[in-house]
Amino acid sequence: MSKIVALCISDKKGVCKKEVSEAYCEYDYGLKGDAHAGSYRQVSLMSLKDIKKFQEGYPDHPYGAYGENILVDDLDLCELDKGDVIKIGEVFLEVIEIGKECHSGCAIAKMAGKCVMPKIGVFTKVIKAGMIHKGDEVKIDKEGTKLERIFDQKETAILESAKITVVGAGGLGMIVCEMLVRSGIKHLTIIDGDVVTYGTFDRQTMADRDTLKRPKTEVVKERLEKIFSDLDIKIHNTYLTRSNQRLIEEGNIVIDCVDNSDTKLLLEEICETKGSILIHGAVDSYFGQVAIIMPHERILEKIYKGRILPKKKVFTPIVNIIASLVSRELIFYLLDPAKNLHQELLVVDLINNAFTKLKIE
16 A cells, blocks of 8 residues: 655745645645645655665655655656546645756755656646645546535535436537536436437537437437546436336436427426426527426426427527536535526527526416
8 A cells, every 4th residue: 555655845945845744735736835835836746666766875864855745655656647646535636747857056956966856756736625644545546537626525425416317418418418427416317319410510519420320328428438437327218208207217306408398398297296306408599598497386388388399590609508507507406506596587698698587477
């Protein structure tokens, strides 16, 4: 097991560092109290095995004499690549550079006889904050699946435990699924019976020549699992009907990303029966709308019942905007419901650059 042998900081750059027993690693900043914090190279590391030959000539030099923040043992840091993630307790450090040029007059080189940073120094930035201590275990995470998001640990846990069903994996659905996963959602069920076609290249972010004619649900699942490997994604390559409404599981929050009024009305009916929250999104040419619908409110029935929606071309940017707003409603419902829309329809008009809330009673 690799662990921290020494944890060192200094209040000036270019001088030897002094050992401390613990330090706080601040997000996108570095070790509090260290002169390099806030710079491009936020936290430096070296492996004990790499500096042993230098220590032989200078046995009395303390740890920190070589300019490192963190000295680890039993780990070959020089075999890391840019983008690899080093895990120390709850802290995550992303490797951004291996070795750097030693500046003239370096106090480290004068004291240690030679600056070893150009060859064996590993430089990182902090992507998840927390306390680190001498003796903490050090691991390498090649996938880097943990990120420092805007949410705190409690909020992250809420998002990670939520179960979401997205109905419709086209223009809206593809973007919504990716936004939710990148925001911390781990459990997704995706329902859609369509395949990628040339006609969807203008608005579906995962539609290209490589995914052409493939089921949209499979394309989305494959894309999301390339981002994070620890997701729980279920897909159903079928259209939602009254006979297969069991696909919407009890307890799931449902997102409406379908493009026809009949399915939207069916979805609202199913959610009412199951007591599920429904988050509605729709786009049409330069316009889009969003609502969050509690069981028994029947907002979509008031909007769509008896209407036949004409098929119109869609202005690409409106899809991204509505997907963002739908994702926002889902995340805020989970974390702070008071900030959600309530019996309101948010209408976006990109011709006039207008956002309007309409009260639905």
